[in-house]
Amino acid sequence: MNQKSEETVENSFGTRFKIALKNLGIGIVFVIAGLFLLWHNESKILDREIRIAQAESILSENQETTTDQKENETTEDSNLSKATLFNWVLRIAGWVILFLGLATLFKPLVVLVEKIPLLGNFVGRGITVFALLSSLSLSLILVSAVWMVARPVYGAVLLLLGIVPLLILYRSGKRARLKQALKQT
Template sequence: DYEENGEKKTETKYSYNTEWKSEVVKSKSFDREIGHNNPSSMAVESFIAVAADVNVGNFHLSKGLSGEWSFLGRPDVVTIVAHQKENQLTPYQTQSGNVLELLYEGSLSAVEVFEKEHAANSMLTWALRFAGWLLMFVGIKLMTKIFHTLVDWIPGIRDLVSLGLTVFGLCVATSLTLLTVAMGWIFYRPLVALLLGILAAMPILIARSRHRPKML
């Protein structure tokens, strides 16, 4: 930023670098297109090639295991969890209906493999829980926005109502999320489900305890 003739002006400088890109970069959006013309199409299109037959030692891998093999060359050791049928490694169907078909680089014990899978599943579960909570919170905020609109023209009350609606949305979204998780645990861990249900009801219990009618 600089001043010229009493006016504040902003000068923007652009730089151009040559880089490898997997997609076409349109040079029409450049500030100076002259001398920086990019091709309109890729000279070589990228693609993923999966070998039809992949073997580990004397064992032939299924398509699912072959797809997990994303490295080139021959690694020293890999660890595979699958169903062995003669020299074929195929998906293993569990009693719960899930499919086990895992491949890891290196030599891992069964405990280490399933610890890795458990950690990955835990991260995915918590990510989905947070996403569900966030969607609930946003939905509640949108539904209660009408109350903020009604007092939007009153500065002091507007801020208090906005704060109150935000706290209300946080409490309700958290309670609904805990209740949803509790319903998922009710048949597998009843005590955990009961504890989560109590935590979900805490905002209601606290609110009722503060507004008990006074005895004369």
């Protein structure tokens, strides 16, 4: 009976590992889809912002504001708020897709070490945190690259915000290596 349970555990490990390896392609597709969604959405937003700014500058030079224009501005403001909400939904969706893709890419590593009692749980959570912070960083850096074209200050702020999660990852890894070196001495 003990041998049968060991075979079942071994078989389930092999099955889980094969599934994790097969899902690597899905992870890559998710990463590419998340990056594309973020890039495409931000490019469209930037294009719209540039066109609106150009139209406003032309209109302000040619005409005075009338009551009809004020009514049109209130309608445009409500449409703009709906578009802004939709853009934020697309940004968050792109980030979530990117996070899921990165988490899926590292799933084979989690399956490999989950047999080790304490290390398996630790590695699983560590990879989740790594995927979360790196997807956040990638998203912010990608969005900042798009916005550097039209609004360099806004793009620079986003770039700095994108570098912060990378610094957190780097410092946490450096701290772990320092603790390990202290234990060895």
